[in-house]
Amino acid sequence: MASEPIRLRIRQGSQIVTPLRFGRARFGPASADHPDIDDRGFAMNSRPFGWGTTDARGAMVGVTEGLTAQIAVLREDIGEDAKLFVTTQPDNLVELVFPPRGAPLPLGGTPTRVGDPHDVLTVRGIKDQAFRCGKIQVRLGSTTGPVLGEMECHIFAPKEVRCVAWLVTIRGIGPNLRLLPKAVRQPGDDLQIPFNQYVEEINKDFDQINAIFRPAGVIIHYQPERTRRFSIDRKRKAGNQLFKFPGKVNDKGTSTLEFDAVINEKFVDDAINLYFVHRALGFAAATFSPFQRSRSEGFGIVVSDSYKDFEDPAHVLAHEIGHFFLMDHPDEIESGPQQTRDSVRGDMWTLRNVDFSNQFHHRNPPHHRDLGYGNDVNGELLTLKDLRPDSTLGAGSHVGILRRSARRFP
Incomplete structure (x- = not known):
């Protein structure tokens, strides 16, 4: 049965409307092939030095060079009968492994939430190249159809x-x-x-x-x-x-x-x-x-x-x-003359982070207790986006901080 039309009242000329989003392709403990997605809004902001940029607006994902990552496509406002196609670019940085190029994305897989209609795509990181990155797009009807959702894909050498x-x-x-x-x-x-x-x-x-x-x-x-x-x-x-x-x-x-x-x-x-x-x-x-x-x-x-x-x-x-490696608590800021660190933010963006301080514990509503890893289990997100100057979202990209420090050690 065809989906009902979506009625929207546009409030800002720059508003972005997308009927799908990206997420982890597996529920439960962290899994090597199923990365958490940095889906914190559509603002891309600046990237750490040496990273590439694209014109994509949406989530970011990190993939280790030579390895694969499975990513869920969550159909939030589009019917299961709609045929979705995945494209990746450029070919020398990121490769589409599944579905086969030119084939529609089949519905099915392991849900990130019970009852979520979703699909799972798989990409492989081909090469970490300075000042370059890839783009993943989901299109309607064909590989040249309108873009329904997109994300930026960063490839990292091990x-x-x-x-x-x-x-x-x-x-x-x-x-x-x-x-x-x-x-x-x-x-x-x-x-x-x-x-x-x-x-x-x-x-x-x-x-x-x-x-x-x-x-x-x-x-x-x-x-x-x-x-x-x-x-x-x-x-x-x-x-x-x-x-x-x-x-x-x-x-x-x-x-x-x-x-x-x-x-x-x-x-x-x-x-x-x-x-x-x-x-x-x-x-x-x-x-x-x-x-x-x-x-x-x-x-x-x-x-x-x-x-x-x-x-x-x-x-x-x-x-x-x-x-x-200098990854800080993303929910804390320094305050007062004593420069004490206070947890000021306990929303879903910070709760999912591997370095969340654990000073906040959400008990209700029930979905705030489950970040996709199990009931009341910490999230394992490594943030890619640098959302400064918002001081309550950490001191920049945690992946950028981690890699910069790891390269300097020992």
Whole structure:
């Protein structure tokens, strides 16, 4: 049956009307082939230096060079009987894999929301070329028909960053990554768990982490063979007695003395250093970035066992790796003479972001609890758009910040 006509009252001459939009082609945890789409409005604004531009108005997507991405086409105001065709350009940057060139886009696939009528297209990133990018368009009736929706496609050459783990015993108690029931945990528990079990538990989070970072072309290469243990006893620094509590990093307020002692005890210079401890006061993890600290001050990521209590532990590590590379909380701004950071925005644009601060939790309406990853589960969006000067949308493109920092590290 034909769709009913849509009646619109045009309020501004520049208003854009489109009967479809783009979204993730999979519901649930982050998946390497199913990137989240930066669909925050139609304004394209400026791009990071070296990126290309097109005349497309709409969403942006990132694709790693040589790999594919599946993208959902959501039919919001157009019937299922309408034949849609996909075109991509230029051919030497982005390739249409599905549907076959010249064939209509078939209805079907895995919905991003239950009940959404949608189609799924697949593209491959051919080449990362400076100052160039691709364009994906969905047209009505044929490959030369009117454009119903379009998006900009940025291709990124893969950049690998090494990562190593340290298992830190503090005064006899080390991490157990929640592998032992709480009731039976005792001092020295870390010595009762086989070393390879630790490594396996950490390693399994990295497939998910790399699915999150794939739209930026960044690969976090955890090297399990370099995992090591070390122990710390009581220390005195700057007149303070450190590590009063076995197994715990107990810094309060603005103090980082105990964190500093951990990250400066052992480290390697050619990788992200992850330090796993049993407990940390008020933190699942805390990051000290090499772009904000000197080597003498120390840098790395301290992770407590409580990160495994999260619905998606890999999200916690990805969030902190984002901070390591200077990705900030997109919902926070600095305010007041003390330059405190306050969360001022908790809408769907910021809630979906992998580095959202988690200071806001939407409980109602129900669809605000589900960002496409599961009920009350954090989103994993890496923003491509630079929507400054809006100060509540982050300090620019997170993909741009991430890639710029990763190229400078180590």
